[in-house]
Amino acid sequence: MEITQENRKWLDDLQLTHPVVIAGPCSAETQEQVLSIAHSLKDTDVSYYRAGIWKPRTRPGMFEGVGALGLKWLERVKEETGLKIATEVANKDHIELAIQHNVDMLWIGARSTVSPFIIQEIADALEGTDKIVLVKNPVNPDLALWIGALERLQRANIKKLGVIHRGFSTYEKTKYRNIPEWQLVIELQSRFPQLPIICDPSHITGKRELIFEVSQTALNLNFDGLMIETHSTPDEAWSDAAQQVTPESLVQIMQDLRIRRRTTDEEAFQSTLQQLRAQIDILDEQLLDILKKRMEASDHIGKLKREVNVAILQNKRWNEALERMLQTGKEKGLSDEFIEKLFKAIHQESINRQESVFRN
Ligand code: PEP
Numbered sequence: 001m002e003i004t005q006e007n008r009k010w011l012d013d014l015q016l017t018h019p020v021v022i023a024g025p026c027s028a029e030t031q032e033q034v035l036s037i038a039h040s041l042k043d044t045d046v047s048y049y050r051a052g053i054w055k056p057r058t059r060p061g062m063f064e065g066v067g068a069l070g071l072k073w074l075e076r077v078k079e080e081t082g083l084k085i086a087t088e089v090a091n092k093d094h095i096e097l098a099i100q101h102n103v104d105m106l107w108i109g110a111r112s113t114v115s116p117f118i119i120q121e122i123a124d125a126l127e128g129t130d131k132i133v134l135v136k137n138p139v140n141p142d143l144a145l146w147i148g149a150l151e152r153l154q155r156a157n158i159k160k161l162g163v164i165h166r167g168f169s170t171y172e173k174t175k176y177r178n179i180p181e182w183q184l185v186i187e188l189q190s191r192f193p194q195l196p197i198i199c200d201p202s203h204i205t206g207k208r209e210l211i212f213e214v215s216q217t218a219l220n221l222n223f224d225g226l227m228i229e230t231h232s233t234p235d236e237a238w239s240d241a242a243q244q245v246t247p248e249s250l251v252q253i254m255q256d257l258r259i260r261r262r263t264t265d266e267e268a269f270q271s272t273l274q275q276l277r278a279q280i281d282i283l284d285e286q287l288l289d290i291l292k293k294r295m296e297a298s299d300h301i302g303k304l305k306r307e308v309n310v311a312i313l314q315n316k317r318w319n320e321a322l323e324r325m326l327q328t329g330k331e332k333g334l335s336d337e338f339i340e341k342l343f344k345a346i347h348q349e350s351i352n353r354q355e356s357v358f359r360n
């Protein structure tokens with residue numbers, strides 16, 4: 001698959017000096033709610049107004065969206081505020097209705113991207129239209145599945161494409177609702193440099209306090225835009241209450257963000273440097289996470305050794321492990337000196353921690 005300049009024309013045509021902002025509530029709830037949020041976003045940097053009409057909820061019995069009725073409210077938003085409108089579609093009926101109501105931008109939700117059958121149905125229904133279609137990443141970190149969805153849309157002749165990074169679900173509890181796995185997105189960017197990429201910090205974080213920092217990371221990585229869930233009374237929202245911000249906070253977030261533009265010529269160096277530094281920051285954080293897990297495993301061994309009363313330092317095991325690390329390090333182009341220093345430090349820290357387990 002090839003993503004060309006043509007695929008990002010819809011974005012370039014906006015001629016923005018800042019990342020494109022898509023904002024609005026997680027779900028359309030009432031006509032009044034939809035219109036009042038839209039009016040508060042009217043004279044801001046927001047270009048597209050989002051609202052979910054059909055909501056894919058994890059469990060039945062939760063609020064599943066107002067359905068087609070909400071499309072009339074979105075059309076009023078467009079008439080009254082001039083904002084362009086966006087909603088999630090998950091089957092051919094949604095697409096037919098969204099087209100009838102002049103929705104400008106359609107996005108495919110994370111739970112749909114995982115299913116090639118759904119994506120094919122969507123692609124077939126979109127064939128011959130000129131809608132902007134943004135594909136959210138699948139819930140699981142599978143780059144091929146994400147790219148596969150783009151390929152199906154391309155084969156249906158959809159030209160105005162883009163992706164939304166909304167994080168990946170994990171079994172493990174983390175500070176995020178859906179972990180960003182930035183390295184996967186960086187890979188997508190390097191394979192398709194022209195592909196418009198939007199970050200959805202609302203679904204990544206699950207909490208409004210973290211939205212700023214995730215948005216900043218996205219801009220450091222040269223994302224083209226942000227989709228941020230916005231509600232006049234977030235705590236009372238019918239879905240995703242904890243992650244929605246007020247229109248006032250949204251404006252503040254946009255003011256505080258440092259914008260890194262794609263640049264050419266003399267600024268290209270600075271821009272690449274920033275991007276590489278942002279990657280390094282992310283990798284360093286991952287290193288710390290791995291070190292934490294490594295220490296927890298060795299604490300656990302410490303406890304086991306105490307229970308059966310064996311010595312902490314097991315020389316044979318350590319020498320073998322170090323030998324193995326030197327060998328693997330060599331294969332990865334890492335010097336013996338570095339590997340030895342690094343693993344001696346890690347090993348020493350493990351011993352210190354196990355000793356403190358023995359003392360306590
Ligand atoms: C949404 O944007 O409200 C939504 C349901 O998102 P996701 O598909 O990322 O869960």
Ligand code: MN
Nearest residue numbers: 026229239240
């Ligand atoms: Mn939501």
